[in-house]
Amino acid sequence: MTVAHRPVEIAKVGEAAIRIRWEDGHEGSYTTRYLRGICQCAACVDEWTGEKRISMDSIPQDIRALKIAPVGQYGIHIDWSDGHTTGIYAFDLLRKMCPCSACLATPLAAL
Ligand SMILES: [Zn+2]
Ligand SMILES: [Zn+2]
Numbered sequence: 001m002t003v004a005h006r007p008v009e010i011a012k013v014g015e016a017a018i019r020i021r022w023e024d025g026h027e028g029s030y031t032t033r034y035l036r037g038i039c040q041c042a043a044c045v046d047e048w049t050g051e052k053r054i055s056m057d058s059i060p061q062d063i064r065a066l067k068i069a070p071v072g073q074y075g076i077h078i079d080w081s082d083g084h085t086t087g088i089y090a091f092d093l094l095r096k097m098c099p100c101s102a103c104l105a106t107p108l109a110a111l
Contacts, residue, residue: 005095010076015064020094028098032063036080038097039087 009021013029021027036059039045044054060082067079075090 005091007091010068012065018065022095028100028103030099032065033059033061034099035078035089036063036084038093039084040093041086041088043086
């Protein structure tokens with residue numbers, strides 16, 4: 001498995017956001033609610049249909065990342081304050097979902 005993008009720094013920004021700085025110098029800030037919402041684990045996304053099992057409405061406004069830990073060479077694991085501890089975020093997903101204005105303006109196909 002090749003990883004196109006690797007972060008060089010993952011840091012909490014206060015309680016409500018996490019900033020990721022990438023190897024290529026790119027930087028993006030993800031709100032904790034946004035990150036919780038894009039969780040791809042089997043509890044959050046149906047493995048067969050790809051359908052989301054959680055709605056943004058069900059995510060607490062004050063959701064916090066209690067613990068951020070690396071998973072192998074490809075991603076991070078986040079323990080959430082709402083009791084969700086199976087969240088795994090591949091770097092490729094995080095980069096693809098970067099919410100900064102530059103990325104939002106880039107068609108995903110071009111990444
Ligand atoms: Zn999940
Ligand atoms: Zn970006």
